[in-house]
Amino acid sequence: MDTNDFKIIDEEYEAGRLALRSYVTGFVLSIILTLIPYFIVVNKMFGVQSMVVAIVLFGVTQLFVQVVFFLHLHKKFKPKWNMVIFTFTVLIVSILVVGTLWIMSNLNYNTMHRTPATLNEGYIPQ
């Protein structure tokens, strides 16, 4: 099997000037992406709903910034095994998190809002 299939960091890139620029860019962007949502929340700049959406967007953006500028995963056009595992993990985590929230909110709803219909569950009128 080709070595490149397992290569996840580009050693040549890591030694070059571009890598330094990438670390500095990532650091500056991450600080900005941390400070903006922090001040939005601390100063209560928007309504609750828009603040939630805003900070989640800033968090996800920072995830991408750090993956690209700090991790320096090997960049070459090829089916890469590290990306295969990464994609699979993202899929499983999404199923896990979304599934948990979905099931648990249903459970909360059904236990908190007791209507005659739900109370009679399993009861068969004679």
Place this chain on the structure above:
Amino acid sequence: MNTETLNQNLTATHEAHQTRGAKALFGFWTYIMSDVLLFGAIFASYAVLHDNIFGGPSAKELFSMPFVLVETLVLLASSFTFGLASLHAHHHAEGRNCIPKVVKWLGITFLLGAVFLGMELFEFAKLLEEGNGWQRSGFLSAFFTLVGTHGLHVTAGLIWMGSVTAQVVRHGITERTINKISTLGLFWHFLDIVWIFIFTFVYLMGAI
């Protein structure tokens, strides 16, 4: 054996080393992905339990936001300084003597990591002292599990960093130590990424 065959042999050995290093790094990447699953599960339980405060304090009343901001920036800076250490280690491989620089940046990263861990433990101690330990409510159990698991990872990372720094001091920058720095780098940047999610979903969401 003539010089040409010798050189070819050397190149072959070099490539074999590189393949082994690349495979080790790939294996470690697989481990990190399984760690992502672990954190995914803990985040999901936190999301489910964060409202269950059982008459106790909520996230809004408990956390000091400026404290958490400083904590976040310290960990972020440590991710950056680790990048510099890795950069100098690879510079060294190109024929310059960068060992002092690598050791310096690894040391700074270690200190920043230790400050972060100290702040996390300080926050835990304060919560426990006020009677808001993990047994107080479902929310606090989930909080301690999530942030505590991250803290344990940081502790493991610090011990590992100490060991890698000692090996660099002792053996210099070799194929082996460079691979170890790359592997530890993946782990350290990964911990920073997990913290961004804790910062966003636990602290910022909690303060809204």
